Amino acid sequence: MTAEAIETRGFETEVARLLHLMVHSVYSDKDIFLRELISNASDACDKLRYEALTDASLTADDPGFRVEIAIDRAARTLTISDNGIGMSHDELIANLGTIARSGTSAFVEQLSGDENKDMNLIGRFGVGFYSVFMVAGRVEVVSRRAGEAQAHAWESEGTGTYTLRPAERATRGTTIILHMREGEDEFLDPWRLKRIVKTYSDHIALPVILKAGADEGQTEDETLNAASALWTRPKSDITAEQYTEFYRHVGHAVDEPWATIHWKAEGTIEYTGLLFIPGSRPFDLFDPKRQSRLKLYVRRVFITDDCESLLPGYMRFVRGIVDSADLPLNISREMLQESALTAKIRAGLVKKILSELEKRSADVAAYRTFWDAFGPVLKEGLYEDFERREQILKIARFRSTKSGDDVISLADYVARMRPNQTAIHFITGDAATIASSPQLEAFKARDVEVLLLSDPIDDFWTGAGLDFEGKPFQSVTRGDIDLSLIPEAEDAGEKAAEAPEADIATLIGAAKLALGEAVKDVRVSKRLTDSAVCLVADANDMDMHLARLMRAAKGTGAADAPRILEINPRHPLVKALAIRAAAAASADDLADAAHLLLDQARIIEGEGPQDPIAFARRLSDMMVRAVG
Numbered sequence: 001m002t003a004e005a006i007e008t009r010g011f012e013t014e015v016a017r018l019l020h021l022m023v024h025s026v027y028s029d030k031d032i033f034l035r036e037l038i039s040n041a042s043d044a045c046d047k048l049r050y051e052a053l054t055d056a057s058l059t060a061d062d063p064g065f066r067v068e069i070a071i072d073r074a075a076r077t078l079t080i081s082d083n084g085i086g087m088s089h090d091e092l093i094a095n096l097g098t099i100a101r102s103g104t105s106a107f108v109e110q111l112s113g114d115e116n117k118d119m120n121l122i123g124r125f126g127v128g129f130y131s132v133f134m135v136a137g138r139v140e141v142v143s144r145r146a147g148e149a150q151a152h153a154w155e156s157e158g159t160g161t162y163t164l165r166p167a168e169r170a171t172r173g174t175t176i177i178l179h180m181r182e183g184e185d186e187f188l189d190p191w192r193l194k195r196i197v198k199t200y201s202d203h204i205a206l207p208v209i210l211k212a213g214a215d216e217g218q219t220e221d222e223t224l225n226a227a228s229a230l231w232t233r234p235k236s237d238i239t240a241e242q243y244t245e246f247y248r249h250v251g252h253a254v255d256e257p258w259a260t261i262h263w264k265a266e267g268t269i270e271y272t273g274l275l276f277i278p279g280s281r282p283f284d285l286f287d288p289k290r291q292s293r294l295k296l297y298v299r300r301v302f303i304t305d306d307c308e309s310l311l312p313g314y315m316r317f318v319r320g321i322v323d324s325a326d327l328p329l330n331i332s333r334e335m336l337q338e339s340a341l342t343a344k345i346r347a348g349l350v351k352k353i354l355s356e357l358e359k360r361s362a363d364v365a366a367y368r369t370f371w372d373a374f375g376p377v378l379k380e381g382l383y384e385d386f387e388r389r390e391q392i393l394k395i396a397r398f399r400s401t402k403s404g405d406d407v408i409s410l411a412d413y414v415a416r417m418r419p420n421q422t423a424i425h426f427i428t429g430d431a432a433t434i435a436s437s438p439q440l441e442a443f444k445a446r447d448v449e450v451l452l453l454s455d456p457i458d459d460f461w462t463g464a465g466l467d468f469e470g471k472p473f474q475s476v477t478r479g480d481i482d483l484s485l486i487p488e489a490e491d492a493g494e495k496a497a498e499a500p501e502a503d504i505a506t507l508i509g510a511a512k513l514a515l516g517e518a519v520k521d522v523r524v525s526k527r528l529t530d531s532a533v534c535l536v537a538d539a540n541d542m543d544m545h546l547a548r549l550m551r552a553a554k555g556t557g558a559a560d561a562p563r564i565l566e567i568n569p570r571h572p573l574v575k576a577l578a579i580r581a582a583a584a585a586s587a588d589d590l591a592d593a594a595h596l597l598l599d600q601a602r603i604i605e606g607e608g609p610q611d612p613i614a615f616a617r618r619l620s621d622m623m624v625r626a627v628g
């Protein structure tokens with residue numbers, strides 16, 4: 001080989017950081033590197049099996065997919081080979097020189113430089129191929145892409161650079177040779193490797209074979225795993241550990257599944273589903289693509305993990321596989337999206353997941369873990385899945401003015417509705433502050449429970465005109481509210497007297513005149529009991545929090561539609577102002593007071609005064625008058 005044929009390339013900066021961590025790793029579960037390699041080998045075989053559906057020549061010379069492990073104790077090497085799809089020259093660069101997976105880039109983004117902390121992240125994210133450098137000082141990858149004649153060898157010590165050169169490989173596939181570091185001899189022990197494969201890779205659908213010659217006792221090749229697709233085995237034969245390992249493989253996850261759902265649908269369409277609800281939020285849960293990661297197989301042949309129409313976006317947290325007996329093997333990914341069968345499978349999956357969730361919601365503590373992680377995503381279904389709204393509402397949980405640290409169901413809410421209460425009241429906003437919103441005062445005084453909704457999606461579904469058991473949802477910050485038919489709470493206490501109606505009318509007239517277009521209306525509030533003022537949206541306008549979100553999303557400084565300023569005729573400040581208005585106080589003074597009231601209401605809403613300079617002037621004038 002000529003020296004020119006060898007290319008030396010630098011790793012992408014992020015990879016170099018990651019490798020540094022791997023090389024210096026004291027991470028305790030180093031054996032995960034083998035799981036990653038076998039998992040990659042299995043994926044590579046799946047990909048080729050799919051390509052061979054349209055080009056049988058790709059696998060004609062060697063149709064039996066397998067992963068082989070060979071130990072050479074003298075040379076201190078561990079070799080993992082597969083006869084999967086292989087990698088071309090450019091694919092080697094793209095996959096083993098850069099951060100190819102979003103999971104790994106999320107990992108790198110979290111790196112803090114503190115090695116102890118960063119080490120723990122390995123367990124949380126998994127780092128794929130690069131984990132080999134935890135145990136190997138030098139790694140060679142010889143790969144030949146199926147359908148190509150030339151193989152290429154990639155080699156690195158995990159420190160800054162790698163080399164690429166043309167190489168020989170008799171058939172397609174990938175061979176990974178790990179030159180084990182001093183002190184990592186346990187991974188050259190066949191018994192240790194057998195245990196690792198059994199633990200982590202038993203579910204892999206192709207045989208994982210330990211080659212003869214690993215030690216004196218190993219005179220024949222030995223298949224180490226069950227080598228049948230896990231989902232085809234009877235449930236009673238599958239242990240919880242096997243399910244967990246399979247979940248980690250298909251879900252690229254490192255945690256335990258919160259729920260495992262394995263069933264066979266029979267009838268007009270036939271398919272097997274093995275679905276998992278993760279135990280914690282995957283890093284890409286709020287990725288704008290909202291893509292589902294379910295893997296689709298047709299009669300055990302992997303087809304795609306990129307089929308949008310298999311699960312709705314609001315169930316994108318679900319991981320796992322679906323194996324259909326009815327779809328044609330040669331279906332293209334495009335045809336899949338359109339297929340009526342896909343739509344039927346999707347309906348079946350959604351139904352199954354929702355009914356499982358409903359069943360599991362009976363265990364309040366366990367369900368809370370699910371809800372805290374995925375409730376905000378599932379609620380997207382209230383907005384986009386018209387048919388299943390009722391079902392989703394049934395399993396949705398909410399914080400409320402009476403829930404404390406718990407969450408409640410709508411059935412709980414309805415069961416404790418007050419006499420004559422006809423609607424389900426809610427407020428949307430920032431989790432830290434909504435519970436103390438002045439608009440809630442009258443509800444508290446009448447002991448009416450209000451749902452506290454603080455996920456961004458809440459602003460959308462609550463505007464979709466839903467009801468639960470015939471009770472409409474009603475925002476406490478929008479439109480008119482009349483609670484007069486609901487009895488007051490026993491501990492409501494004495495109420496202060498209202499200012500005379502005529503005086504209030506005069507004050508309102510003066511305030512409207514002063515505020516002009518800045519408000520839609522000024523009126524007496526039925527919501528307030530303690531605070532002087534609050535803002536509400538008109539019944540036909542967008543609710544205030546949603547308007548604020550939309551404005552922030554657009555990034556414009558444009559003002560929202562004018563709101564209604566409500567004043568509390570029992571509040572001492574309002575009463576004093578009403579007396580002054582009635583006594584024909586100076587129009588300027590009343591105008592200043594009206595602006596200050598509006599700014600106060602805006603501040604309570606988390607917005608600044610409309611004109612901060614004018615606000616400061618009016619406030620200091622008032623204070624001068626008060627102390628002067």
Ligand SMILES: Nc1ncnc2c1ncn2[C@@H]1O[C@H](COP(=O)(O)OP(=O)(O)OP(=O)(O)O)[C@@H](O)[C@H]1O
Binds near residue numbers: 082
């Ligand atoms: N044995 C292999 N055969 C073919 N391609 C491979 C093989 N091993 C790795 N690759 C390629 O390299 C890419 C990066 O591998 P890596 O293990 O880092 O991440 P991943 O497999 O995508 O994710 P995960 O490890 O979470 O499964 C893979 O997506 C695949 O394209």
